[in-house]
Amino acid sequence: MGGAGGLSDSDRQWSEEAFSRRTIEEIKEKLKTVKHKILVLSGKGGVGKSTFSAHLAHGLAEDENTQVALLDIDICGPSIPKMMGLEGEQVHQSGSGWSPVFLEDNLGVMSVGFLLSSPDDAVIWRGPKKNGMIKQFLRDVDWGEVDYLIVDTPPGTSDEHLSAVQYLSAAHVDGAVIITTPQEVSLQDVRKEISFCHKVKLPIIGVVENMSVFVCPKCKKESQIFPPTTGGAEVLCQDLKIPLLGKVPLDPHIGKSCDKGQSFLIDAPDSPAALAYRGIIQKIQEFCGLHQPKEEHLISS
Amino acid sequence: MEEVPQGCPGTGSAQAGRGASCQGCPNQRLCASGAGAAPDPAIEEIKEKLKTVKHKILVLSGKGGVGKSTFSAHLAHGLAEDENTQVALLDIDICGPSIPKMMGLEGEQVHQSGSGWSPVFLEDNLGVMSVGFLLSSPDDAVIWRGPKKNGMIKQFLRDVDWGEVDYLIVDTPPGTSDEHLSAVQYLSAAHVDGAVIITTPQEVSLQDVRKEISFCHKVKLPIIGVVENMSVFVCPKCKKESQIFPPTTGGAEVLCQDLKIPLLGKVPLDPHIGKSCDKGQSFLIDAPDSPAALAYREIQEFCGLHQPKEEHLISS
Numbered sequence: 001m002g003g004a005g006g007l008s009d010s011d012r013q014w015s016e017e018a019f020s021r022r023t024i025e026e027i028k029e030k031l032k033t034v035k036h037k038i039l040v041l042s043g044k045g046g047v048g049k050s051t052f053s054a055h056l057a058h059g060l061a062e063d064e065n066t067q068v069a070l071l072d073i074d075i076c077g078p079s080i081p082k083m084m085g086l087e088g089e090q091v092h093q094s095g096s097g098w099s100p101v102f103l104e105d106n107l108g109v110m111s112v113g114f115l116l117s118s119p120d121d122a123v124i125w126r127g128p129k130k131n132g133m134i135k136q137f138l139r140d141v142d143w144g145e146v147d148y149l150i151v152d153t154p155p156g157t158s159d160e161h162l163s164a165v166q167y168l169s170a171a172h173v174d175g176a177v178i179i180t181t182p183q184e185v186s187l188q189d190v191r192k193e194i195s196f197c198h199k200v201k202l203p204i205i206g207v208v209e210n211m212s213v214f215v216c217p218k219c220k221k222e223s224q225i226f227p228p229t230t231g232g233a234e235v236l237c238q239d240l241k242i243p244l245l246g247k248v249p250l251d252p253h254i255g256k257s258c259d260k261g262q263s264f265l266i267d268a269p270d271s272p273a274a275l276a277y278r279g280i281i282q283k284i285q286e287f288c289g290l291h292q293p294k295e296e297h298l299i300s301s
Numbered sequence: 302m303e304e305v306p307q308g309c310p311g312t313g314s315a316q317a318g319r320g321a322s323c324q325g326c327p328n329q330r331l332c333a334s335g336a337g338a339a340p341d342p343a344i345e346e347i348k349e350k351l352k353t354v355k356h357k358i359l360v361l362s363g364k365g366g367v368g369k370s371t372f373s374a375h376l377a378h379g380l381a382e383d384e385n386t387q388v389a390l391l392d393i394d395i396c397g398p399s400i401p402k403m404m405g406l407e408g409e410q411v412h413q414s415g416s417g418w419s420p421v422f423l424e425d426n427l428g429v430m431s432v433g434f435l436l437s438s439p440d441d442a443v444i445w446r447g448p449k450k451n452g453m454i455k456q457f458l459r460d461v462d463w464g465e466v467d468y469l470i471v472d473t474p475p476g477t478s479d480e481h482l483s484a485v486q487y488l489s490a491a492h493v494d495g496a497v498i499i500t501t502p503q504e505v506s507l508q509d510v511r512k513e514i515s516f517c518h519k520v521k522l523p524i525i526g527v528v529e530n531m532s533v534f535v536c537p538k539c540k541k542e543s544q545i546f547p548p549t550t551g552g553a554e555v556l557c558q559d560l561k562i563p564l565l566g567k568v569p570l571d572p573h574i575g576k577s578c579d580k581g582q583s584f585l586i587d588a589p590d591s592p593a594a595l596a597y598r599e600i601q602e603f604c605g606l607h608q609p610k611e612e613h614l615i616s617s
Binding site: 043044045046047050075076077079082083119120121122123124125126127128130131132154155156157158159161162181183184185188189191192193195196199214216217218219221223224225226227229230250252255256258259260 | 327328363364365366367370395396397399402403439440441442443444445446447448450474475476477478479481482501503504505508509511512513515516519534536537538539541543544545546547549550570572575576578579580
């Protein structure tokens with residue numbers, strides 16, 4: 001039994017061989033036209049990463065002058081096509097690479113979901129093949145001039161996450177937004193994700209707590225369906241000195257909108273959940289606005 | 302789209318790893334060593350090791366956060382309530398091992414003996430194994446790529462001394478990747494009763510579950526059935542039912558009808574479940590008369606009755 005935790009020597013060696021300097025530089029060049037890159041992470045599954053990524057993209061793209069790109073690197077469970085109402089769309093190749101699928105003129109999306117014959121097709125790939133796909137997504141997609149590239153990830157701290165970080169190591173990544181739900185079983189995995197970010201020197205923009213509370217539509221009683229037995233994201237963020245970007249209540253409209261491929265921000269704009277999302281999006285924009293890579297000009301809002 | 306390098310000779314071919322098209326393929330070294338073509342001796346070793354395990358159940362879901370570990374833990378608790386039933390719970394979620402916390406076994410350590418690794422025993426008849434027991438701290442991240450995770454899973458299946466076991470429950474991470482392929486491949490000579498697939502009602506979950514079902518068909522893993530978690534929430538004050546994760550396409554019920562797979566049960570949302578899991582306790586003991594607990598018990602009975610042909614009837 002070896003010690004578990006952290007990066008092993010064999011992982012490092014493998015990574016050095018597989019992630020050639022040339023590919024990393026190619027990706028850096030390709031993404032020069034992308035001003036801000038945000039990874040959406042969670043150690044835990046089912047906490048709302050894709051829901052958040054989709055709505056961050058929707059929210060940012062509401063300003064037609066803001067170019068938004070949404071990249072889904074969840075190879076086994078790509079939820080983004082459905083959530084964006086783009087199921088059945090196909091990816092096209094041009095001379096300058098793969099074209100993303102455009103939901104709006106200023107909102108382009110890429111996912112392995114667009115490469116499947118049917119949404120029910122299982123992608124049963126081991127790590128190396130997934131890594132190859134992620135490399136292609138980062139190197140070969142022609143995003144064009146983009147203000148925000150949002151990268152949605154699967155849960156965990158494995159191939160997809162290491163590949164994303166390593167392939168992006170020469171391109172500046174603004175940071176990660178980490179999603180959780182209030183219960184300790186989730187927070188435990190989120191602490192691991194935070195540990196991952198520290199290890200790979202990925203800045204953390206902050207934490208979002210989804211499924212915070214449910215308000216009964218009939219009697220308005222608040223129920224904590226996923227009880228924050230250890231204080232929820234609030235206490236975790238205090239302990240680890242990380243910003244809590246916001247808490248989003250449970251709202252059946254969110255699930256409905258996602259299933260229908262619509263923006264919940266449009267479907268239920270005055271709901272507490274939509275207002276919470278908007279507050280979080282604003283904080284992320286502020287973070288990106290403040291943390292400019294030295295050679296960039298201030299972005300137009 | 303690159304499926305494999307163009308002109309890949311195939312991992313079993315004599316040219317594996319040696320062809321011109323193998324250059325740059327991440328598996329080149331493995332194929333060239335010949336290791337890709339020969340069956341892994343561990344598969345027979347695992348078959349031998351698990352001869353003392355009567356029933357093996359995989360708990361799967363394409364989707365994360367639907368309650369796989371919660372279900373696995375409570376299936377183990379429920380089966381082990383009969384002290385004559387020996388139960389083993391194996392957690393092969395390497396990156397996000399939830400089982401130690403849910404079973405109230407955080408901080409426990411694994412010991413080695415002459416006959417292999419000893420599982421951590423919650424009760425005399427309930428043993429547990431997880432990578433969580435190998436970490437110095439529960440917050441330690443296990444940042445491993447596929448091959449290393451596969452190695453761990455092989456060790457779990459080959460080197461753990463489970464003893465005589467009636468039920469081995471294998472909890473998995475979400476997806477259809479290394480962990481799932483490895484579990485199925487390493488267990489390919491040992492009989493696996495089947496998989497229980499967990500979902501929640503919304504289409505975004507069901508979509509991933511259909512992929513998982515497709516995976517099961519591809520690897521010829523029988524499906525015991527589907528469990529729908531987080532079905533409905535009953536307000537404790539006014540008793541109004543709310544569908545927090547609306548079954549916009551009919552939920553697991555319609556999926557199971559369409560795919561002719563048994564629906565084992567539907568479990569409502571209940572804050573007690575989350576509380577019990579966080580405290581490492583059995584929800585079946587904490588809230589035995591709740592609708593959720595009753596739903597779990599019915600599902601457990603179904604799992605307990607599922608027999609491979611050559612086995613005798615189990616003692617209940």
